Amino acid sequence: MYDAFLLLSFGGPEGPDDVMPFLRNVTRGRGVPEERLAEVAEHYRHFGGVSPINQQCRDLLAALRTEFADHGLDLPLYWGNRNWDPYLADTLATMRDDGVRRAIAFVTSPFGSYSSCRQYLEDIVAARATVGAGAPVIDKLRHFHDHPGYVEPHVDAVRAALGTLPAAPDSTRLVFTAHSVPMSMARTAGPAGNRYTDQLAEVARLVADGSGAGLPYDLVWQSRSGPPQVPWLEPDVNDHLARLAADGVTGVVVSPIGFVSDHLEVVWDLDNEAADTAKRLGLDYARAATPGTDPRFVAMVRELVTERLDPAVPRRKLGGIPVWDACADGCCALPPRPAH
CATH class of the missing domain: 3.40.50.1400 (Rossmann fold)
Known part of the structure; x- marks a missing residue:
């Protein structure tokens, strides 16, 4: 074939x-x-x-x-x-x-x-x-997104990152990040009606539950790149860290569940910008790894x-959002550009 x-x-x-x-x-x-x-x-x-x-x-x-x-x-x-x-x-x-x-x-x-x-x-x-x-x-x-081979490396990475922070479970939070996209794009849906944000929310839940830490968590966004007048998914991870610090959180593990490897938007946006934000705010900070070549x-x-x-081979997946082999014509189509 x-x-x-x-x-x-x-x-x-x-x-x-x-x-x-x-x-x-x-x-x-x-x-x-x-x-x-x-x-x-x-x-x-x-x-x-x-x-x-x-x-x-x-x-x-x-x-x-x-x-x-x-x-x-x-x-x-x-x-x-x-x-x-x-x-x-x-x-x-x-x-x-x-x-x-x-x-x-x-x-x-x-x-x-x-x-x-x-x-x-x-x-x-x-x-x-x-x-x-x-x-x-x-x-x-x-x-x-919900295959064990993707979720489990993220789970272990979160556990490892938590192990580097001072033990303060009452004031530690998990922060999951993914690439922000324009709001108009985020609203487009696949054949089963699911959206980008639905899949990411499912991964966040799976990784948080799999970590066994029992910590509260948030899904936030990073790496916005579009023109300023176009609304994108929010909050940005840096803004969110400031809100957490104001609410009394003392430590965060940031897990880039939207990425398969540590490419530039991970190592710059999280290891530099977000880490600097956390330091300025007095937050203990650890960034979990991505799957890479796990x-x-x-x-x-x-x-x-x-x-x-081989259709007889079982499809391994941990979540409930359907998957399919071929996307229909027009699935997740590019939304029309706003008039200027």
Whole structure:
């Protein structure tokens, strides 16, 4: 049924000269002011102009090659990005030249919404059109937000982070974060009526319950990037930390449940900005890790492939939100832009 596997990711700059062209790729047509791009560019330059995400994709591919081989899954592995080298269209051209006719794609976002699912489907359509005749058919794997291989690494990371804080359960709180999106995008729903925020709320509950800490928790947002006049999901994590401190909270574990790896929006927004906010407020602060190449996460990717290859393979999931193999046309469509 499939003759290749494709890792499809966001992409990131790999040197100082890449930063502004990359950011313009990401924000093209979105009306983001140039001064905002310059501000975000400084975040990348703090790390030498290199985003961690591409190396994290290389590490995941290496782990998947071993995982596939160990389980007799004989598929060549390819990697393409939305916004930087290796661009998806270039990867599909290579796949065509290698004789690939149909591939299964794992996207490094667990969730539904326009930017985390539908836009990747549009990227595939556009890349196939660029390649032209002989471009391989690409089928995207299902959402995996509540798969044990995604939830369990987050659970263990929260437990480990809690272990670094002073023991003060009466004044400690869990704070789960995910990428903010415009409110209009957050309202769009998948075929079963669920939304981006529904899936994230389910992950927050699963991780909080799994931690066994019995602590109160909140789901908040980070990494807003749009024009200031457009409403986005709130509260921002920094604003929320200030409210918690005012309410007498003394320690927080921040867990980026919206992310599969420690890419730049995690290491800058949480390890720098949010950590600085917590220090200023006098909060004990610990940031929980993301799955990365945790063996359970790597095994999950292989499981998602095998369940697609064989309908008899049970689908492992911990939550109650339905999942499906193919998104309907128009699912999580890009909402209309507000009139200016």
